[in-house]
Amino acid sequence: xxxxxITGANGQLGHCLRDLAKEYQDKYRFFYTDVAELDITDAAxxxxxxxxxxxxxxxxxxxxxxxxxxxDDEGNAYRINCTAVANLANAAKKHGVSLFHISxxxxxxxxxxxxxxxxxxxxxxxxYGATKLAGERAIEGSGCxxxxxxxxWLFSEYGNNFVKTMLRLGAERESLRVVCDQIGGPTYxxxxxxxxxxxxxxxxxxxxxxxxxxxxxxVCSWFDFSKAxxxxxxxxxxxxxxxxSDYPAKARRPAFSLFNLGKIKAATGSDIPYxxxxxxLVINKLQEK
Ligand SMILES: NC(=O)c1ccc[n+]([C@@H]2O[C@H](COP(=O)([O-])OP(=O)(O)OC[C@H]3O[C@@H](n4cnc5c(N)ncnc54)[C@H](OP(=O)(O)O)[C@@H]3O)[C@@H](O)[C@H]2O)c1
Numbered sequence: 001x002x003x004x005x006i007t008g009a010n011g012q013l014g015h016c017l018r019d020l021a022k023e024y025q026d027k028y029r030f031f032y033t034d035v036a037e038l039d040i041t042d043a044a045x046x047x048x049x050x051x052x053x054x055x056x057x058x059x060x061x062x063x064x065x066x067x068x069x070x071x072d073d074e075g076n077a078y079r080i081n082c083t084a085v086a087n088l089a090n091a092a093k094k095h096g097v098s099l100f101h102i103s104x105x106x107x108x109x110x111x112x113x114x115x116x117x118x119x120x121x122x123x124x125x126x127x128y129g130a131t132k133l134a135g136e137r138a139i140e141g142s143g144c145x146x147x148x149x150x151x152x153w154l155f156s157e158y159g160n161n162f163v164k165t166m167l168r169l170g171a172e173r174e175s176l177r178v179v180c181d182q183i184g185g186p187t188y189x190x191x192x193x194x195x196x197x198x199x200x201x202x203x204x205x206x207x208x209x210x211x212x213x214x215x216x217x218x219v220c221s222w223f224d225f226s227k228a229x230x231x232x233x234x235x236x237x238x239x240x241x242x243x244x245s246d247y248p249a250k251a252r253r254p255a256f257s258l259f260n261l262g263k264i265k266a267a268t269g270s271d272i273p274y275x276x277x278x279x280x281l282v283i284n285k286l287q288e289k
Contacts, residue, residue: 001027001028001029002027002028002029002056002057003028003029003031003053003054003055003056003057004028004029004030004031004055004056004057004058004059004200005031005033005038005049005050005053005055005057005058005059006018006021006030006031006032006033006059006061007033007034007038007040007058007059007060007061007062007088008034008040008060008061008062008063009032009033009034009061010034011034011061011062011063011065011158011159012154012155012156012158012159012161012189013061013102013154013156013189013192013193014032014034014061014062015156015158015159015189016156016158016189016190016192016193017059017061017193017196017197018030018032019190019193020190020193020194020197021197023197024197024201028057028200031049031053031055033049034062035062040060040062040080040084040085040087040088041079041080041083041084041087042087043087043090043091046087046088046091047091047094047095050091050095050097051095055095055097056097056098057097057098057099057100057200058088058091058092058097058098058099058100059100059196059200060085060088060099060100060101060102061102062080062084063080063081063102063132064076064077064079064080064081064128064131065128066128067106067126067128067251067253068249068250068251069250070126070127070128070131070251071126071127071128071250071251072250074127074131077127077128077131078131078134080131081128081131081132081134081135082131082134082135082138083138085101085135085138085139086135086138086139086141086142088101089101089138089139089141089142089144089146090142090144092142092144092145092146093142093143093144097144098145098146098147098200098204099139099144099145099146099147100146100147100149100196100199100200101135101136101139101146101147101148101149102148102149102150102151102192102196103132103133103135103136103148103149103150103151104128104129104132104150104151104152105150105151105152105153105184105185105215105254105257105259106124106125106126106128106129106132106253106254106257107122107124107129107132107133107136107150108120108122108123108124108129108254108257109123109124109125109254110125110182110253110254110255110256110257111123111254111255111256112256113256115258115259115260115261116213116257116258116259116260117213117260117262117263118150118211118212118213118263122136125251125252125253125254126251126252126253127251128251136148136209136211139209140208140209143208144209145204145206145207145208146204146208146209146210147199147204147209147210147211147212148209148210148211148212149192149195149196149199149211149212149213149214149264150211150212150213150214150259151187151192151213151214151215152184152185152186152187152215152257152259153184153185153186153187153215153225153257154187154188154189154192155186155187155188155189155279155282156188156189156190156282157282157285157286157289158189162222162225163229163279163282163283163286164286166225166226166229166230166233167229167233167235167283167286169237170229170230170233170235170237171235171237173237174236174237174238175237175238175239175240176226176237176238176239176240177239177240177241177242177246177247178222178223178225178226178239178240178241178242179221179222179223179241179242179243179244179246179247180221180222180223180224180241180242180243181221181243181244181255182221182222182244182253182254182255182257183219183220183221183255183256183257183258184215184219184220184221184222184254184256184257184258185215185216185217185218185219185220185257185258185259185275186215186216186218186220186225186275186278186279187214187215187216187275188216188273188275188278188279188281188282190278190281190282191214191216191272191273191278192214195212195214195264195268198268198270199212199267199268202267202268212263212264212267213259213260213261213263213264214259214261214264214272215258215259215261215272215275216272216273216274216275216278217261217271217272217273217274217275218274218275218276219258220275221241223239223241223242225275225279226239227239228276228279229279229283232276232279232280232283233283233287
């Protein structure tokens, strides 16, 4: 039995990891914590938790994810996305624990029109992206055995996300304006959770940090994504395409944010669901509730 700590277990990904963990209970004993049980900004608390519970693996699903708020709240974003990640990585190194961590497409500028490979040079445009990149570098610097999975446009039946917001607004309004010049890959948090477990099962044979990119198959703009949400959700709301310049946001976002998925597909040996199929699954789950 491997004792596996899941931090940030009340978030979107955390919930999906909990759901999937039921399939792995014969091999792993899971410990779920969020900020109330284990604040990962507290290095001593992490140390104690690992020792007390003889933890072998950490999956870090905790993060500061409010992209626009981070622009005015850099200290907190940095504390959670970098200092706390360094705490986990240093503890992982000290106790011989494997670390699985999630990062973001926002570490890239999105100025190129080529799908990002793991070896591409990051150049974040936002505070959120910069703090997540600092977290990645803290893991690399610690020398612990780690996997970092960068993902994009996360959605699920849990928490707050774009799909739930669109379904709510689509039921309230006759029309919505959505940006059509930011291109990316939506990712169902349940599909990401599956990949985390597949990599965990595979085991970490490397020393140091291995990077992977993961999103659902396919590509779309936020406009395309919104249109699909309305169609699948059975909502009559009209969606109008607008340029980003007509929807000013605090944080700058990458214009082209697609991942090259070759490395993760080779590592897991499994197909990745198309975003529209996973979106249909999530909307069905939400409408069953
Ligand atoms: N959401 C996206 O679109 C997106 C896109 C790309 C990458 N990602 C990455 O994917 C991962 C999972 O994202 P998500 O959407 O599942 O995040 P989420 O729903 O915001 O969940 C994050 C969880 O971490 C908790 N947390 C915050 N500070 C903590 C602390 N000091 N100690 C312990 N827990 C703490 C949060 O609690 P509170 O809610 O109380 O703060 C929340 O429950 C993150 O690494 C994120 O950066 C997300």
